[in-house]
Amino acid sequence: MKMKGMRVLMFVENVFEDMELLYPYYRLIEEGAEVVVAGPESGTVYTGKNGYPFRSTAAIANQQAKDFDLLVIAGGFAPDKLRRDPKVLELTRKIHEAGKVVAHICHAGWIPISAGIMKGFTCTSTPGIKDDLINAGATWVDKDVVVDRNQVSSRKPDDLPAFCRAIIDLATV
Numbered sequence: 001m002k003m004k005g006m007r008v009l010m011f012v013e014n015v016f017e018d019m020e021l022l023y024p025y026y027r028l029i030e031e032g033a034e035v036v037v038a039g040p041e042s043g044t045v046y047t048g049k050n051g052y053p054f055r056s057t058a059a060i061a062n063q064q065a066k067d068f069d070l071l072v073i074a075g076g077f078a079p080d081k082l083r084r085d086p087k088v089l090e091l092t093r094k095i096h097e098a099g100k101v102v103a104h105i106c107h108a109g110w111i112p113i114s115a116g117i118m119k120g121f122t123c124t125s126t127p128g129i130k131d132d133l134i135n136a137g138a139t140w141v142d143k144d145v146v147v148d149r150n151q152v153s154s155r156k157p158d159d160l161p162a163f164c165r166a167i168i169d170l171a172t173v
Helices: 018-030 078-082 084-097 105-114 126-134 155-170
Strands: 007-011 035-039 046-047 053-055 070-073 103-104 147-148 151-154
Touching: 007 078, 007 105, 018 035, 018 155, 053 078, 053 105, 070 078, 070 105, 070 151, 070 155, 084 103, 084 105, 103 155, 105 147, 105 151, 126 155, 147 155
Parallel strands: 007 035, 007 070, 070 103, 103 151
Antiparallel strands: 046 053, 147 151
């Protein structure tokens, strides 16, 4: 229960990567965290790339960065939709600027890119957005998990154990 009393924000939208949402969601709850999964609408069922449904627990528009200890962003193609929402970018930027953990896996790096917080950070991702991260000023490396200051990044679902361990370790320092 290393994360007892901590509040985690996650985003959800259709075509999220099923494992990249569900694995951290349950793993962080297992550590005692309260996990809020915010979508464009509260109580709406969003469907993952592989067909798994997930009902949002809150609306993105109603969230405040100050209410969370960290942000975990799942990949899939949902981040491409979510990064068009100014509130998603504001939450990501404010959580980052407060020095709180911002974790992103696979295609989730699109959101920190659009939030303008990647310059000068070393990270990883799916190779499909490597150029996007480099063009945003990040240094990209091919590793299962990268921790740079308050950011944690991973490449794919196979990296989820290392990703979650790094999130928990960094958030509970």
